Amino acid sequence: MQLDQTHVKVRLRTMAEIGDLALIMVRRYPAAILVGFATGAVFWALLDLLVLAWIPITESSYGLDDEEAVWEIIRYLAWMGLLVMLQAPVAGVLSTLYLGLAVFEQRPTWASVRTEAKRGFKRWFWKLGIVRFALPPVIFLACRWGQPASGFWDAFVPLVILLWVSLVRASSPFMPEILLLEQCPIRSKSPDVITASRRSKSLHGPMAGDLSGRFISVSCVLVILLFSIGYSLLWARGISFGRWDVMNLFVLLVIYPFSLWCVAGISVMVRILNYLDCRIRLEGWEVELAVRAEAMRQFGEEPLAVATEAAS
Amino acid sequence: MPSHSPLDTTIAVVTPENIAFDYQLAGPFRRMPAYLIDLLVRWAAIVILVVLAFFIGLLINIQTLGPFVIAGMFLTYFVISWFYGTVMETFFNGRTIGKWACGIRVIDVDGRPINGRRAFVRNLLRIVDLFPMAAPGIFVDSDIPPVFIIPTGLVGLIAMMSTKRLQRLGDLAAGTMVIIDQRSWRLPVAKVDDARVPALASFIPADYRISRSMARTLAVYAERRHYLTPARRREVARHLIIPLIDRFEFRSDIDPDLLMYALYYKTFLAESSAELPDLGSLAGYSPLRSSVAEVMVDEATDAEIPIAGVVE
Numbered sequence: 001m002q003l004d005q006t007h008v009k010v011r012l013r014t015m016a017e018i019g020d021l022a023l024i025m026v027r028r029y030p031a032a033i034l035v036g037f038a039t040g041a042v043f044w045a046l047l048d049l050l051v052l053a054w055i056p057i058t059e060s061s062y063g064l065d066d067e068e069a070v071w072e073i074i075r076y077l078a079w080m081g082l083l084v085m086l087q088a089p090v091a092g093v094l095s096t097l098y099l100g101l102a103v104f105e106q107r108p109t110w111a112s113v114r115t116e117a118k119r120g121f122k123r124w125f126w127k128l129g130i131v132r133f134a135l136p137p138v139i140f141l142a143c144r145w146g147q148p149a150s151g152f153w154d155a156f157v158p159l160v161i162l163l164w165v166s167l168v169r170a171s172s173p174f175m176p177e178i179l180l181l182e183q184c185p186i187r188s189k190s191p192d193v194i195t196a197s198r199r200s201k202s203l204h205g206p207m208a209g210d211l212s213g214r215f216i217s218v219s220c221v222l223v224i225l226l227f228s229i230g231y232s233l234l235w236a237r238g239i240s241f242g243r244w245d246v247m248n249l250f251v252l253l254v255i256y257p258f259s260l261w262c263v264a265g266i267s268v269m270v271r272i273l274n275y276l277d278c279r280i281r282l283e284g285w286e287v288e289l290a291v292r293a294e295a296m297r298q299f300g301e302e303p304l305a306v307a308t309e310a311a312s
Numbered sequence: 313m314p315s316h317s318p319l320d321t322t323i324a325v326v327t328p329e330n331i332a333f334d335y336q337l338a339g340p341f342r343r344m345p346a347y348l349i350d351l352l353v354r355w356a357a358i359v360i361l362v363v364l365a366f367f368i369g370l371l372i373n374i375q376t377l378g379p380f381v382i383a384g385m386f387l388t389y390f391v392i393s394w395f396y397g398t399v400m401e402t403f404f405n406g407r408t409i410g411k412w413a414c415g416i417r418v419i420d421v422d423g424r425p426i427n428g429r430r431a432f433v434r435n436l437l438r439i440v441d442l443f444p445m446a447a448p449g450i451f452v453d454s455d456i457p458p459v460f461i462i463p464t465g466l467v468g469l470i471a472m473m474s475t476k477r478l479q480r481l482g483d484l485a486a487g488t489m490v491i492i493d494q495r496s497w498r499l500p501v502a503k504v505d506d507a508r509v510p511a512l513a514s515f516i517p518a519d520y521r522i523s524r525s526m527a528r529t530l531a532v533y534a535e536r537r538h539y540l541t542p543a544r545r546r547e548v549a550r551h552l553i554i555p556l557i558d559r560f561e562f563r564s565d566i567d568p569d570l571l572m573y574a575l576y577y578k579t580f581l582a583e584s585s586a587e588l589p590d591l592g593s594l595a596g597y598s599p600l601r602s603s604v605a606e607v608m609v610d611e612a613t614d615a616e617i618p619i620a621g622v623v624e
Contacts, residue, residue, distance in 0.1 A: 009320035020339025228464040235444040294529040295552040
């Protein structure tokens with residue numbers, strides 16, 4: 001492997017360039033989104049529908065236009081949006097691994113991606129699925145199945161979760177990459193082992209302000225993109241079938257979640273490119289790759305790795 | 313872009329005069345702020361002209377000239393909305409005010425400046441790229457017919473994602489592309505003002521030939537080292553420097569960063585220096601293992617930092 005012959009040019013980029021490059025990556029690696037992300041997302045999307053779809057279905061039997069139904073529909077929309085936001089990193093595990101490999105390999109194989117995902121399953125599922133709240137709200141909503149909307153459980157609780165997750169995500173956005181690509185263990189007894197939390201501190205700490213700013217600006221762009229995709233799907237449905245009504249089961253159960261998952265897929269691309277950019281800015285990753293590649297050219301195998309192995 | 317070139321937002325263009333340029337493409341995220349600025353400029357111009365026309369109408373005779381003033385206002389709106397981009401891009405080297413503010417401009421796909429016809433075609437088709445248009449009233453029950461004024465821009469976004477030059481439909485029809493207004497990046501020659509660097513460089517064996525790839529690596533390192541912490545510099549440089557220390561028969565405690573920089577100095581700057589600068593207390597120091605000379609560090613001053621560094 002020629003370390004400096006990467007398949008994604010490793011250089012400093014602005015936020016706008018990262019967004020543009022994410023779109024080029026979608027074109028170059030459509031499989032990462034169409035196969036990788038869709039595989040991960042389908043499971044979570046079905047799970048979400050299982051615990052939430054009863055709300056619009058029940059309300060539609062009474063008519064979706066009356067005032068009471070509006071509050072239930074808002075409850076459904078809010079929870080669905082929150083769940084997709086919480087589950088996007090864990091649904092994007094396969095695409096993150098695929099894109100991570102794609103930096104060094106022209107066409108990574110899905111077999112190698114699956115193997116990597118299986119190898120670190122416990123680690124990433126615990127951190128991204130449980131600690132980062134992808135699964136607990138689903139269990140909570142399953143417990144509230146069939147119950148009417150409540151101000152505390154359906155407004156206060158999701159708002160607290162949203163604020164908490166936004167804070168965590170803004171301060172350590174690259175935890176999925178640390179767990180999946182750098183394969184840092186969650187905990188270790190040895191103080192010399194770089195655990196996920198130590199790595200997170202060293203990667204996110206020096207750029208905390210910058211990363212929070214980026215999180216906010218990316219979130220704003222993704223919300224605009226959500227509107228754009230959602231409305232375009234409504235428009236396509238209107239043009240094709242002459243149906244322009246918004247309060248409709250098809251819109252609520254298909255178009256809305258689909259738009260959310262499309263945006264979640266793009267967010268995974270943007271996050272991995274941001275991660276590369278962060279490593280370049282903070283750690284001079286492109287310099288390290290160039291230096292290591294040159295060392296391999298001049299001295300054969302990576303000399304430092306050989307020396308470390310010999311010492312151990 | 314050939315498939316083997318690393319993924320990036322750049323494109324190589326060979327002009328009809330056989331001059332090659334590397335252009336950095338501006339994608340949707342880079343172009344959106346420019347579009348928003350232009351939108352503001354257009355509306356500001358329209359509002360100013362309408363207010364001006366209204367006051368002129370008042371001053372003269374609104375009853376008689378009223379219909380003409382209203383017709384003039386509509387005409388102004390039409391002309392500014394449709395021809396602002398065309399005129400600006402034709403006469404200001406592919407830039408509008410928004411593009412100028414965001415540092416981007418339009419050129420044709422051969423790398424030549426845009427002409428009036430191309431500017432007209434790409435601006436005429438902008439409305440298609442902004443499609444589908446959304447109406448704010450569509451989501452609420454209202455007797456007012458929907459006004460489709462909010463662009464979702466999904467047609468343009470999909471077009472840009474699907475083309476290697478990040479072209480929207482207007483660009484494809486006009487044979488143009490939008491680039492970032494800089495032609496190439498050249499690594500600046502770093503200034504070396506550390507007296508230890510030329511001193512160390514003078515000990516690098518004359519038979520050590522710097523290859524092209526090594527020169528490139530050294531240039532990348534020197535350009536970025538100022539942004540890295542000293543510890544990180546050493547960590548990166550070690551990959552190449554530890555085997556080189558053996559090759560040069562230097563002491564093992566040489567600072568890897570300093571030796572890397574000395575190699576850079578020898579490669580790019582040494583010939584232009586007539587003689588070694590005053591080395592102060594470092595005079596007489598030798599990094600060679602065989603040499604018995606040692607660094608004479610005056611502990612009373614901070615200026616003298618030994619060449620040896622921490623090599624883990």
